[in-house]
Amino acid sequence: MMPQKGFVRTILVETPSLTDNTADAQRLEKCLLDELCTDKIRIPLQVLKNLPSNLRSWGFKARAVLFKDRHSWILVDLLNPISNKPVLGTAVDIGTTRITMSLIDLESGQEIGEAGFDNPQAVIGPDVLARIHYSSQNTGLDELNHLVIDAVNLNMSALCKEYGYQKENIYLVTGAGNTTMTHLFLGIESFEIIKEPYIPCVNIPDTQPAGSLGLDINENGVGFLFPNIGSYFGGDLISGILFSDLDQKEDPCIMVDVGTNAEIVVGNKDWLIACAGAAGPALEGGVSKMGMTAKPGVIDQVWIDPYTRDLMIHTIDGKKPVGICGSGMIDLAASLFLSKRIDIRGKFFKPACGERLLEKDGINHFILVDENHSGTGEPICLSQVDLNSLTSSKAAMYTILEVIVKNTAGLEFEDLHKFYVAGTFGSFINPVSAISIGMLPDLHLETFEVLGNSSLGGAKVLLKNPDAFERIMKIRQSITYIELNVNQEFMNMFSGAKFYPHTDESRFPSLQNMI
């Protein structure tokens, strides 16, 4: 027989005889231990109840649905080997703002479909802080827990229906979220996360019966949430590292996940260094807060027409422009800088901007789209205030990268074999633009790789590959988490990075031909 790899395996239990009167459960256990090359497996009471008649009517053959936690393997359910009942799993990225899930066929490993929806906890508060505060009042924790669980159940059920499955077909749920989202999903107290000394209730949640998590899937199903490293280093990032394979690389690589927070991990199979969360005042406002959310009419790309030197735009769905999103902002800043419309300090250069620059209330505004071409009837502008904010953000990003890669890991940017950009925001950034404004280091373009939703990606990996479990635990063990120390040295580096592309131009050789 081919060696089996996933969480669903066909097994053949030894038949009993008068000379071997070992109980069914113990023979099943032995068979599973051999199959899994392990020394411990838990068999739930529910599976035992009809084990004798099932084994006999199935000729001692069965389809075993399995899972794991750090304590042992777990037999989730035992199915008729000749039934073609689908065995599915759901991977969930439990984002603060948005929840994304993917339905996976656990036997083929194939993805059936994906669904995304806004985290309904937003009705309580937009961010982690507001929700934690709310959770500490009266029934707040329960309410927040039910909001997310109910929404996940509803969407899982809809996803099943859409593709012709039953929710009873789902046996495993893997979820990755930041530490607070994970706590609220588990229904456990989270308020110490934001109180000094910032202690989560749990780092490594065990696999739980789906019922005890309120998950409406197969009655024997189980749920597992990715472990975290601390209050500011969540399971979503561990999941992202798993997805990026950073923990298996020979050469050092970096992963930057720009979601609600910017999170950065650098390392290889031997070591991992990470920083995450609030990076002090430098990142206030956040890299991802730039611009508006992507929707039809939003400008997502800006470039310079090589002949006319005019600024060209692309909008989502080709609709009339209504605003600009983060990736568009970075493109715009790069275009403005490369066309010398802004100077190395990040200030609008009037002679180059010409009549596109207007002063309103003493503040310069660059008109990207005039009111006649705008979808809102108002001109779409970038003010000096917006630009300053962008400058701060790009400088913060570069400085953090410099701190972690150079000061902490003792590497040069050139030593990075791969530069993974994860997160929704990251997916749309044009690396050339980001390099042009000095937000990302000047590496070969093929070094950059977009990962997309790496948190969801890691949760999917875990559904398909039992070995991922050990990797997750090893990632947790091997990560050195550094607090960004916003001291004088940081502020000096930050000041240099606020220039376009940087006070030290030699760091951006590829720009020499462009500027």
Added chain:
Amino acid sequence: MMPQKGFVRTILVETPSLTDNTADAQRLEKCLLDELCTDKIRIPLQVLKNLPSNLRSWGFKARAVLFKDRHSWILVDLLNPISNKPVLGTAVDIGTTRITMSLIDLESGQEIGEAGFDNPQAVIGPDVLARIHYSSQNTGLDELNHLVIDAVNLNMSALCKEYGYQKENIYLVTGAGNTTMTHLFLGIESFEIIKEPYIPCVNIPDTQPAGSLGLDINENGVGFLFPNIGSYFGGDLISGILFSDLDQKEDPCIMVDVGTNAEIVVGNKDWLIACAGAAGPALEGGVSKMGMTAKPGVIDQVWIDPYTRDLMIHTIDGKKPVGICGSGMIDLAASLFLSKRIDIRGKFFKPACGERLLEKDGINHFILVDENHSGTGEPICLSQVDLNSLTSSKAAMYTILEVIVKNTAGLEFEDLHKFYVAGTFGSFINPVSAISIGMLPDLHLETFEVLGNSSLGGAKVLLKNPDAFERIMKIRQSITYIELNVNQEFMNMFSGAKFYPHTDESRFPSLQNMI
């Protein structure tokens, strides 16, 4: 601090700090692993939910209620260290006929009270066979399961009430029963137990959340049933061995448990040999089936007046005699034999019996109590048929002892350091009488020790001593279970043992002065 030994321990969790941001659950885990000198513990989600606020309001001190199974230690609940909320456990002997339970204070190890009640499954059928048959029909298994669980709940609740406790004070339930009773208690299919090749569903049940067993105790409580070795070798016997300490003896000892079946274990710390269950036609009717159940007026002791040579009787509660129980029967047979009223073949000897012997329907009847002194208005008699049955039983018992001690273990009876008599029936047997009729071997009286309900005893030991767990698993591993082979050799031995005391009188030297 004194080393703590039981399942309730006061612990002090390390307080968190800015330099150690490990999660509460992981610090609790570390503390428990250190306390228990182990490498694995499971902490239930329920305990995590309010862990942060509990630990902080308790100054990071707590009372931990713990338990185990073969996979790991289990944290059952975490309590306020200054509350004096009682923490109780219930040990249950799940007998086919009668269920006995004992309520234990898990901190002091003291027994609070005991309760006994008839197994309500008797309404379905009196024995294992009838119940297993019933369990395989429609909802039979569920019905049988509910009968026993409901009765246990009812009696636990009453026991709590009687002694001023709440059922929520109960955190642990340990139960020992034969293999079928164990299966029905767990609600798992049991019909393969009686079908060739006689395979139980489970040998080693894991510790289960009380709720999943239907046990109405503390919501975080757990239940554990003793493992069995096979269909005919149940957890009650393992529990009995634990209680007898047979597995820790230097010199070989024997334990005979006469319940619904006769079960015998001989061994020491290095080896254990057991036989149990049906011993073929020789034991049909069973040793314990002799006589009636003990109740007021039942003759439980018979002896010979040393002066008059008359037979003297004692009844339970001193009431007028209404019948005779098992121990009374053995006393009676011994008295009849020692006073030569029956001969070495076990036949009434008319000249010695005198007018006490009456022939009815061609069968001799020995009148122990005449109608004038009887509580029923009828004489209380022992017929030759009764006596033959007793003779068979005593011969079967002796033969089984001989087979296991001599033929199997290769010992002489004299090598036995202790002879434990367990079971309700055994508790009342007068060893002198049993020796006199050749039922038990002729050992020094101080060799015999009455254990009482050893199955309940072992379940109590487990509640008080976590080390018992490893012993239980080791007992399971080290037992050699032998099927009694009722062959020609057995029948020859049996024939000799049907004499009073035996064809080989030299085996009973102590009788030389008495006969």
